[in-house]
């Protein structure tokens with residue numbers, strides 16, 4: 641196996657200044673108190689070439705901190721990190737030529753210039769100006785359908801149009817590893833589908849390794865083949881995504897239309913509710929779907945319009961886990 645990323649007992653502490661309300665502003669200023677936030681607690685994982693890693697966890701779990709360490713933006717407090725065999729801080733420039741990063745809404749494009757000029761400058765910067773590089777750029781432009789607004793200044797583009805441009809900027813130099821932190825935030829379905837399909841395609845065709853951080857579990861499920869679940873700075877799960885879901889096969893998601901209230905019985909928990917229906921989770925070791933459906937009329941006050949058995953998704957499983965264990 642070709643190990644591209646090694647994270648070995650990596651811990652990250654942030655030291656933050658804290659005001660003591662019982663003291664005056666001057667006293668706080670002259671003699672500040674500090675508090676340590678343990679953002680990462682000696683985590684270990686490796687990423688191999690061709691992996692599509694879904695890096696997930698609740699707010700504050702430490703995902704962005706990890707990505708920043710891998711990109712050499714932050715230096716870990718302890719432990720060792722290798723990206724493509726090198727140290728991300730010390731060898732940042734060398735590594736930058738072989739990786740791509742898209743961090744949330746942070747732009748890599750020149751706002752005042754037409755989109756195509758950003759691509760031109762990025763190609764120059766990476767010294768990727770050969771014929772095959774132009775072919776690759778044309779392919780990206782075609783796959784993400786940005787042709788019609790290439791000549792428009794970036795500042796005039798819609799979020800979806802700009803993010804398509806950002807994806808091209810991230811992939812323009814054919815990186816071996818792509819780090820994506822919340823890349824689909826706020827995007828419409830068409831753009832989301834286009835970028836996820838592109839990622840799957842480059843992984844299939846070029847074995848591009850992808851580290852994908854998102855709160856959009858449907859997106860994670862669509863592209864990841866491996867799940868790394870972080871909770872409060874520790875790795876909670878690292879392995880095959882389907883195997884992770886299989887651990888929760890005993891749970892079944894059931895939607896009931898036409899009602900918003902349900903008397904809970906052992907084995908049944910409320911998952912979510914909207915104006916005219918609710919969803920619950922059945923622990924089928926305690927109650928079968930058939931038994932539950934039979935009991936539904938007695939458990940509700942309104943008229944049930946329909947009952948649907950839904951596929952279990954990752955979002956549901958993570959919520960269930962956090963309810964069961966208080967895990968982040």
Ligand SMILES: Nc1ncnc2c1ncn2[C@@H]1O[C@H](COP(=O)(O)OP(=O)(O)OP(=O)(O)O)[C@@H](O)[C@H]1O
Pocket residue numbers: 654655656677678679697698699700701702703704705706
């Ligand atoms: N620059 C900083 N200074 C102090 N504390 C920080 C800093 N950056 C992050 N933290 C803290 O470190 C912890 C991990 O934050 P991080 O941003 O890595 O989490 P995350 O998993 O990316 O969260 P989210 O999903 O909300 O983006 C949090 O408790 C956060 O408040």
